[in-house]
Amino acid sequence: MTPPDTWHPEEGQLQAYVDSRPGGLSAASIEAHLIACRTCRSVLRDAVPAPRLAAVLAEVEDRVDLLERPWLERLLGRCGVTEPDARALLAAPNVRLAWWGAVLAAVVLALLVSQRDRQPEGLFLLLAPLLPVVSTAAAYAPGLDRARAIVAATPYPTSRLLLARSLAVGGTALIGSVVAALALPQHDLIGLAWMLPSLALTLLVLALSPWAGTGPAAASVAGGWVAVVATLGRRGVEPLSTIGGVGQLVSAGLAAVALVVLTNQWKHLDQGGQA
């Protein structure tokens, strides 16, 4: 469409627009005119060198590409997280699900603890360490990650994938449990002392995953924890004593062993570990 009785920029003005792409009113009026005037667009097309046109198009594509990236990925990028790490972390739906699950579970835990009259510490102690265990397992279990078979053969290491997802989801669960601890009637040691057992249990799941698979490893470790806490409770051991001095020492030892095993298992995680 070429409006017949209208102003047309001179060829020199069009060339200047192409060469320097100025801003301001002059550029705006040229651009507005170009939208409506096929004749001037054709003049312009001939005036723009092909490499220049390609560069402009690439710039436009870059901007569109940037806008298409999810806001969370852009945010992680601004925090210094590399693009592969951010993608590996955010792409899988099960990771997002596990993350939201961890947040929700922390809220539920806080509600349960705050509304319990009798031994809220016992309930908290039973459930809080399990939050990072379950959410980490859900974030990493390959059965829940549909694209795992393809991703496994890329240079991006599986061990890094495990670490990134564990930190993101397990960390969230940990923070959530800390917040839930505020719901306890007494903000004493129990609000912090569960953290080491929790860390030990999570590391244990990760260390067992290459042999047993993440799901069975998480189920076994969680079951073991529940059995230990329930047995001690039946014998009249106070919840705080369970994670007292001896409990902390046992947890630290367990965490250290699990960490050593896990470090040695990196190779298996990357090559056919059942995790």
Add this chain to the structure above:
Amino acid sequence: MTARAHEIRKTYGGTTALDGLSLDLGPGVTGLLGPNGAGKTTLLRILATVLAPDAGTVRVLGRDPSVASERTEIRRRLGYLPQEVGAYPGFSVREFVDYVAVLKEHTDRRARRHEVDRVLELVDLTSKAYDKTRTLSGGMRRRLGLATAFLGDPELLILDEPAVGLDPEQRLRFRELVSADPGRCVVLSTHQTEDVAALCREVVVVDAGRLLFRGSPADLAASAAGRVWRSDAREPGADLAWIAGDGSTRPIGRPPAGAELVVPTVEDAYLVLVGAKALAPVGA
């Protein structure tokens, strides 16, 4: 040699998947034939470096996949299509290929964009680039997996049943795609002997984790000479028999006196080698 496996063994619990198998792979297309559970997928996963053998040695692209740094180097230079192509349902086709490209270290955004466009064009998925992966048919999903395998124009392509679900036109396109570069090493597993006959420089038959045959498709077909004949009815002495398209029966085994022997195909020879197990339904 592009890839070499020597005396590799792999067991899952009490089941032996590979039982001391040795194999050398060079440039060109090698077809892997075998019944379900023969060990094909396990072998391909080991060559793709995603699974470690219990015993034996493997070299891929001149490197040792059991060493982490060398494994990463191998993965930079190979393309792998697993048996099950799982894609995130909320991703578009383009987003998913781009995601895999990021993990394959295509860090330059502009170059990556062009590479994603290129592989989508290769597998004829350009028109579906912005469709969600959950809307794809089985054949399209296979082509999506192929697109990710071709990212970076790899030196070694490992394809686990790549032609499953492809329509005849797409299968021809696939054959063209896979055989386009004669210098590239391609190893593919399949149940379709006609693909092997049409496409492969070499064919390898495995069963129960062992190598049964290795040679050209013509050599494989020739190995069944004198054992395939035509008959009007089922021969009780035949090892295997099925009704051909013309209504005649095609028995395999020791021919009775006066039998009309026919020139065996790759499929005939494969059946002679593997026997009745080969007739089990795919996926059984």
